[in-house]
Amino acid sequence: MTATAPPRPLEEPTIGIPDVRGPGVRHSWIPMAIAAVLLVVVSLVALCVGPVAVPLSQVVGTLLAHVPLLHFHTNAPAINQAIVWQLRAPRVVLAGIVGAMLASGGAAYQGLFRNPLADPYLLGVAAGAGLGATIEIVYGGDSSTLLPLFAFVGGSIAVLATYMIGVAGGRRAWGQSIVLAGVAVAALLTAIQTYLQQRDQEQIRQIYNWILGSFSVASWSDVTLILPYVIVSGVVLLAHRRMLDVLRVGEEEAGTLGIHPARTRLIVVAAATLGTAAAVSVSGLIGFVGIIVAHTVRLTAGASYRIILPVAMVGGAAFLVGADLIARTVQAPAEVPIGVVTACIGAPFFLFVLVSRRAGQRTMGGTR
Amino acid sequence: MTRLGTVIRLADRRARRGAVPGDERAVVSLDGVTVRFDGYVAVDSVTASLARGEWVGLIGANGAGKTTLIKAVAGLIDHEGSVKVNGTLTAGMGRRERARAVAYVPQSPELPADMSVFDYTLLGRTPHISYLAVESGDDVAHCARLLERLGLSPLAHRHLSTLSGGERQRVVLARALAQEAPVLLMDEPTSALDLAHRVEALEIVDELRREWGLTVLSALHDLTLAGQFADRLLLLAGGRVAALGAPPEVLDESVLERAFGCPVRVIRTEDDELVIVPRRTATRAEVTEGAGTGQPGGRRHQAIVADDAGHEEEAQ
Numbered sequence: 001m002t003a004t005a006p007p008r009p010l011e012e013p014t015i016g017i018p019d020v021r022g023p024g025v026r027h028s029w030i031p032m033a034i035a036a037v038l039l040v041v042v043s044l045v046a047l048c049v050g051p052v053a054v055p056l057s058q059v060v061g062t063l064l065a066h067v068p069l070l071h072f073h074t075n076a077p078a079i080n081q082a083i084v085w086q087l088r089a090p091r092v093v094l095a096g097i098v099g100a101m102l103a104s105g106g107a108a109y110q111g112l113f114r115n116p117l118a119d120p121y122l123l124g125v126a127a128g129a130g131l132g133a134t135i136e137i138v139y140g141g142d143s144s145t146l147l148p149l150f151a152f153v154g155g156s157i158a159v160l161a162t163y164m165i166g167v168a169g170g171r172r173a174w175g176q177s178i179v180l181a182g183v184a185v186a187a188l189l190t191a192i193q194t195y196l197q198q199r200d201q202e203q204i205r206q207i208y209n210w211i212l213g214s215f216s217v218a219s220w221s222d223v224t225l226i227l228p229y230v231i232v233s234g235v236v237l238l239a240h241r242r243m244l245d246v247l248r249v250g251e252e253e254a255g256t257l258g259i260h261p262a263r264t265r266l267i268v269v270a271a272a273t274l275g276t277a278a279a280v281s282v283s284g285l286i287g288f289v290g291i292i293v294a295h296t297v298r299l300t301a302g303a304s305y306r307i308i309l310p311v312a313m314v315g316g317a318a319f320l321v322g323a324d325l326i327a328r329t330v331q332a333p334a335e336v337p338i339g340v341v342t343a344c345i346g347a348p349f350f351l352f353v354l355v356s357r358r359a360g361q362r363t364m365g366g367t368r
Numbered sequence: 369m370t371r372l373g374t375v376i377r378l379a380d381r382r383a384r385r386g387a388v389p390g391d392e393r394a395v396v397s398l399d400g401v402t403v404r405f406d407g408y409v410a411v412d413s414v415t416a417s418l419a420r421g422e423w424v425g426l427i428g429a430n431g432a433g434k435t436t437l438i439k440a441v442a443g444l445i446d447h448e449g450s451v452k453v454n455g456t457l458t459a460g461m462g463r464r465e466r467a468r469a470v471a472y473v474p475q476s477p478e479l480p481a482d483m484s485v486f487d488y489t490l491l492g493r494t495p496h497i498s499y500l501a502v503e504s505g506d507d508v509a510h511c512a513r514l515l516e517r518l519g520l521s522p523l524a525h526r527h528l529s530t531l532s533g534g535e536r537q538r539v540v541l542a543r544a545l546a547q548e549a550p551v552l553l554m555d556e557p558t559s560a561l562d563l564a565h566r567v568e569a570l571e572i573v574d575e576l577r578r579e580w581g582l583t584v585l586s587a588l589h590d591l592t593l594a595g596q597f598a599d600r601l602l603l604l605a606g607g608r609v610a611a612l613g614a615p616p617e618v619l620d621e622s623v624l625e626r627a628f629g630c631p632v633r634v635i636r637t638e639d640d641e642l643v644i645v646p647r648r649t650a651t652r653a654e655v656t657e658g659a660g661t662g663q664p665g666g667r668r669h670q671a672i673v674a675d676d677a678g679h680e681e682e683a684q
Contacts, residue, residue, distance in 0.1 A: 240500070241502070242497070245487065246491055248478075252444060253477060255443075255444060255463070256470075256471075257467055257491060257495060258494050258495030259464075298482075302484075303480070303483055303527075306502055
């Protein structure tokens with residue numbers, strides 16, 4: 001070996017090396033399989049249940065009939081086919097996409113800011129989208145076709161402002177200064193939004209409904225509207241799942257492992273913002289998804305973002321499809337705002353997570 | 369440690385010692401390395417060179433610039449002068465390339481509480497995995513062998529928060545070694561450990577650098593251990609090189625006294641090892657006399673006895 005060659009210290013054959021990673025890693029496909037099964041089951045139930053009950057066979061037949069190149073023909077009545085494909089399917093798909101986006105965005109932010117309470121709205125995307133939506137409702141006239149665009153632009157501008165203020169505010173404690181900037185930007189935008197909303201009493205109800213979130217008017221056009229952003233965002237986040245693990249050792253050490261922490265974080269923030277802003281622009285501000293789904297996955301499937309991110313994506317979709325199913329059935333024919341449902345499940349669940357987490361640490365003899 | 373072991377180690381040192389800048393055997397060469405913080409010079413024109421497989425111990429008082437110099441070599445802070453690894457300027461390397469050349473064990477590493485030992489070790493493979501990919505089977509096998517070698521296999525699935533101080537130290541070392549870099553930088557790697565674990569941790573590093581030809585630069589605050597483990601010592605004072613040479617040359621009473629501002633005694637054991645003992649301003653006999661008279665010296669007695677207990681522990 002020459003003096004310039006780096007050492008290759010461990011060149012023994014790979015045979016006979018015990019898999020020492022422990023059961024958690026070797027069976028990492030199990031949480032993913034559970035989340036996927038859950039998503040399929042919840043989606044099928046959501047397609048069957050409603051004011052008109054459609055049998056499962058007709059639902060499956062209708063879905064198969066829309067698979068390209070399959071040329072499947074179903075005997076389901078045309079009205080049931082229309083209910084399933086035109087009313088319920090877009091709603092289920094949209095709820096799934098939004099749930100996947102909010103849950104993975106939340107998981108990414110928790111890793112990025114090393115803060116378990118971080119959710120995708122941390123940097124002001126919700127406040128910005130709320131203000132954008134309010135402006136459109138107050139000044140936009142009767143048509144609401146521009147509402148998603150206004151919400152999307154508002155949310156993106158808010159995060160951009162937060163990021164620039166936070167980075168200018170201090171290079172050392174990146175996470176802290178940017179979170180504080182997020183709090184300030186969100187407070188300011190929410191104040192402006194409240195002012196606009198109060199000036200025009202007639203539209204308060206419409207604004208309020210948007211803020212609480214709903215999928216009641218979901219259509220395939222909503223799905224195609226946000227799909228490009230969501231796909232870009234989802235792919236970028238998934239590709240960075242190992243980077244989120246590396247960033248957990250902090251700025252300095254991550255830097256000595258061969259990555260550029262500041263650049264990596266900027267990419268993840270940009271991707272999460274793009275996806276979250278697109279999601280809330282069609283769904284309104286649905287809370288708690290980003291926190292509880294990621295934490296459930298973390299508790300049950302392990303702490304590595306290589307597992308958390310993809311499982312949270314599928315689990316988040318299942319969670320929001322289920323929440324929307326509850327929102328439209330518990331008080332039928334009236335609808336409960338979906339934000340109320342997620343918070344009602346979310347708050348008690350969050351307490352459970354906190355308590356069981358502490359108990360789990362005690363049994364492992366952990367100090368932190 | 370046996371006398372034979374000491375003889376072999378001394379012979380080994382003689383063979384390796386004396387790489388100079390420009391020497392083709394040099395793996396690390398520092399030339400006029402200077403670090404300034406807002407006009408304050410923390411490291412001042414340090415020139416040194418480390419041969420392949422050599423262990424250089426960085427010693428000096430608090431604030432002498434040990435950590436700053438190590439961070440400069442690791443590429444974490446900007447510096448003037450040049451740092452070369454295997455003839456290539458680190459300043460011109462990309463981050464991945466640098467991480468494959470130099471591994472760094474910080475003084476107080478950040479250990480995510482719920483991360484497993486295995487996942488943590490895998491982080492060390494980052495410079496070998498392309499940016500958006502995940503680890504390959506080779507990376508996993510490499511880390512498994514590394515943990516096996518360091519006796520950490522039984523801990524592989526444990527969370528970092530459940531480890532003892534000595535185990536943590538070995539796990540951080542495992543992560544750094546997973547980078548497969550020819551140069552290992554350590555900043556006071558054993559400061560949180562008791563004496564037995566300190567020696568154990570340093571012995572592991574010593575074994576591995578002999579096996580693999582690792583070049584080691586480490587800050588060590590325990591001068592006796594520094595003299596036992598390092599081939600050469602680099603003594604920093606006020607950011608400058610106060611002495612650079614074999615332990616017997618650097619661990620000299622007058623040299624140390626100047627650098628640390630504290631009188632010391634260097635005792636040579638029968639195994640030719642050097643023990644550094646700080647000289648007390650008041651001797652034990654004086655203290656006992658003061659207490660016996662029942663004079664105000666009694667209070668002084670208490671304070672010094674408490675201090676003494678600490679020294680006793682250090683010297684054991």
